[in-house]
Each structure stands twice: as C-alpha cells, then as structure tokens.
Amino acid sequence: MAEMPSLGQRLMRRKPVEQFVIQSQAHGGELRRSITLFQLTMFGVGATIGTGIFFVLAEQVPVAGPAVLVSFLIAGLAAGLTALCYAEMSSMIPVSGSSYSYAYATLGEGLAFMVAACLVMEYGVSAGAVAVGWSEYLHNLLMITTGLELPRALLHAPLVAEGYALHFGGDGIINLPAAILVFLCCILLTRGSRESARANAIMVLVKLGVLALFIAIAFSAYDPQNMAPFAPHGFAGVSAAAGSIFFTFVGLDAVSTAGEEVENPRRNLPLAIILALVIVISFYLLVALAALGAQPQAAFEGQEAGLSVILQNVTGSAIPSVILSAGAVVSVFSVTLVVLYGQTRVLFAMSRDGMLPPIFSRVNPHTLTPTANTVIVACCVAAIAAFLPSAVLWDLTSMGTLVAFTVVSAGVIILRYQRPDAHRGFRVPLFPLLPILSIVSCLYLISSLSSIVFKLTAIWAVLAAVLYLTYSARNSALERGGDAVMDAAE
Helix, strand or coil: CCCCCCHHHHHHEECCHHHHHHHHCCCCCCCCCCECHHHHHHHHHHCCCCCCCCCHHHHHHHHHHHHHHHHHHHHHHHHHHHHHHHHHHHHHCCCCCCHHHHHHHHCCHHHHHHHHHHHHHHHHHHHHHHHHHHHHHHHHHHHHHHCCCCCHHHCCCCEEEECCEEEECCCCCCCHHHHHHHHHHHHHHCCCHHHHHHHHHHHHHHHHHHHHHHHHHHHCCCCHHHHCCCCCCHHHHHHHHHHHHHHHHHHHHHHHCCCCCECCHHHHHHHHHHHHHHHHHHHHHHHHHHHHHHCCHHHHCCCCCHHHHHHHHHHCCHHHHHHHHHHHHHHHHHHHHHHHHHHHHHHHHHHHCCCCCHHHHCCCCCCCCCHHHHHHHHHHHHHHHHHCCHHHHHHHHHHHHHHHHHHHHHHHHHHHHHCCCCCCCCCCCCCCHHHHHHHHHHHHHHHCCCHHHHHHHHHHHHHHHHHHHHHHHHHCCCCCCCCCEEHHHC
C-alpha cells in the first residue's frame, strides 16, 4: 500500500505542463475550439472597457482629482508588464484555469488553490460590481426615455461599508436589475461558447462606438480650468485610486481562461492579450481626459451614470445621453458575460483536477459547456450584486486581480529556470527585469487598498484553506495517482 503524502508534500506537489495539455485533449473532456483571435481580443476588451470607464470616475475622481489620469497610467503600466507575463504563460500552457493552472505548474498545489480562491473572488465580485453599475445606467435610460423612476428600494443594496465592518443601513432592499442582468448572461453562456463570443464581439463594437461619440462631444466642451487643482490630495490620492482602478484590468486574465476554446491557442492567446491591453489603455485615457475637461471635478462625486449626465449637460439635449445610456446598457452586458465566463472556466479546471466536486466540470453534451457550473456561479454572483455595496466590490476585485497577476509574473521566472527548453509562443523581453517590475508594481498597488478589503480577503482565505484541507487535498487528481513533481520530496 502506497504511503500517504504528508501535508507539506501535498502543498508543494506540482502538475507537469505536459499533463495539462494531455488532460485538456482527453476524450470526453475537451471543450470546443471555436473562438477566433478577433473574438478573443474582444473578450479582453469586453471584460475591461466598461467596467472601469463607465463607473469608476465617479468613485475615483473625488479620491485623486484630475490626477486620476496618472492613476490610470500607473495601473496600465502594471497591467502592461503583467500582460507580457500572461502572454508567455498562456502560450506555454494553453488550457482553462488561467493563473490557477500556471501556479499549479510552478508553485505547487497549495498556493495554486489559494490563487484559484482569489480568482473566484475576483471574478465573482467583479461581475457583481459591474451589474450594480449597469442598473444605474438602465435606470437613467428609463427615466430619460419614459420618465419611469424605479423605487430606490429596488436599485440599492441593503448593506453599507463603514471602517472594518459591513452592516445593514443602505438605501434599498435589493438591487433587482443587477440580479436580472446576471441571469440573462447565464442564459446566453449556457447556449454555447461560440454564441457567447459572437454576441460579446457585437456588444464590444457598440461599446467602442458609443465611447468614441462621448470623446468627440465631451472634448468640444473641454475647459482647462477644470483640471486644477490637478492633484488635490497629493500622491496618496493618486496611489489609492490606482489600486482601485486596477480591478478594471481583470479582462486580461479572462482572455487566458479561454485557453481550451480558442483556435491556435499558442499564437492567439498572447496576441489577444496584448491587442486588448493597447485598445483598453487608449480608450481609458481619452475618455477620462474628455470627462475631466467637460465638468468640474467636484461634480463627479456621487454622480450615477456619469458619462451620460456629462453629455446631457454639454449638449443640453437628451439625445446623446440616451444613445450613451443605451450603449452602456448593451455593452456593459458584455463585461458581465465575459467575467462570468472566466469564473466558470476556473472552477471547471479546478473540478477536473479534483479540487472541487465533479458537478463543476460536467460538460453538457449538446452545447459543450459546463451548464451546471454556470447556473451555480450565476446564483452566487446575483446574490453579491443584489446585496453588497459597489465600493467594497471594486476593491475586492482589485485584490484578487493583483494577487493573480503577481503569481503569473513569478511563474514566468520559475519556469524560465525550471523548463528553459519548453516551447513558448511568446517570450517576455528583458527577462528577468520586466517580470520583477511586474511583481513589485502589483505588490505596491496591493498596499494601497483599503483596510476592509484586507479583512474580507483574510476571511475568504481562511475559508478557502479549510476547504482545501478538508476536501481538495484528499480528492486531488494527483492524490489519486496522477503524475506530479514533489518539491518537498526532492
């Protein structure tokens, strides 16, 4: 009878890169490769643009002032460094699971599971946060076009955040439109990846067109005096805003979760990540600059559906505002869609490795999608969107994203030394300088997040550790005889 591995051996065992690829191609377990390079790039853009630029200015301009432009640059620089690391890892390990799979191949099962927990938190709260913002634009559109005003009790969460605690006392009972959006995305995702990718690409093109309209109109009212004072709260405000803004770059990770459903993954994954990043940063800076120049910075605080309101104030007409609100309602749907997709694929990869119950990796034979997994995720995310305040959701997403990005950057360094001859469709330039800078920038942004985020993340990490010790470690595929590398035994 084989000797049971110790806890230390379980935590440190690694899954060989080749085993990921073989497992993803096993009969009955392979997802359909139907996503093109263009569709995959639109996945990245769809999960990123909209999440931040439609909502985050109202949250972060009061924190950083017009210097929020610098915050976008800082977050974009960190994301750019990490994007290069993602490009290399995804070209080497083109499978579902993203940062979780990369960590499993480089850092060991224990840390991979904790990374997965961060990813699940990141995707879940990100989708919830976007759904909350979507309900604001939907309400604004209804008021402009029909005069209908929904009750505040159905538009706001009952919980509020103060200091280290969450407590009841919010303006509402449930954010009903946010919950409805999540279930609409669930219906589309269960129809198939090809159909979801096509719908997302169309919505992203609508989104970019609407934002181009906003940029053109808002710049016509640009007033340089609105840019002063540029940094009213100093670099501390800039830094705090950069940490929160970073959550918008979750789209980069979402691209890599499609590793088993994209055509020619070793080429298309790194290309899509880099192309999406260039498009995202360009639109972020142009929209932010146009918005800051079009109205005083004090007007951003508490401004719901802010871009729509700016257009209405600039033009004196409701028509551009209606177009932007309608575009936001359509395009932000794509953000929620892609983020939910990413979360289901991480859970799919974990379940296939034995870390979660088999229901999460069960594939519908007709649609070739993990249908049960998708429904479970939708129910959880709908609850988050319906009952939690958006400010906490933004920062929790940033924490999960930054942890995942740090691990990917470290994984590039480790595999360069452990597997120098392995095939890579893309290699990070200036190695190891750029991966190290990526790690440092991510850790710096983590340090700027609020105290309640660290508390909630710690609670989540404890719950994840309990799940790993009581279920996942004993049911891991490697525990059942899979091939593994035992660092602890070496």
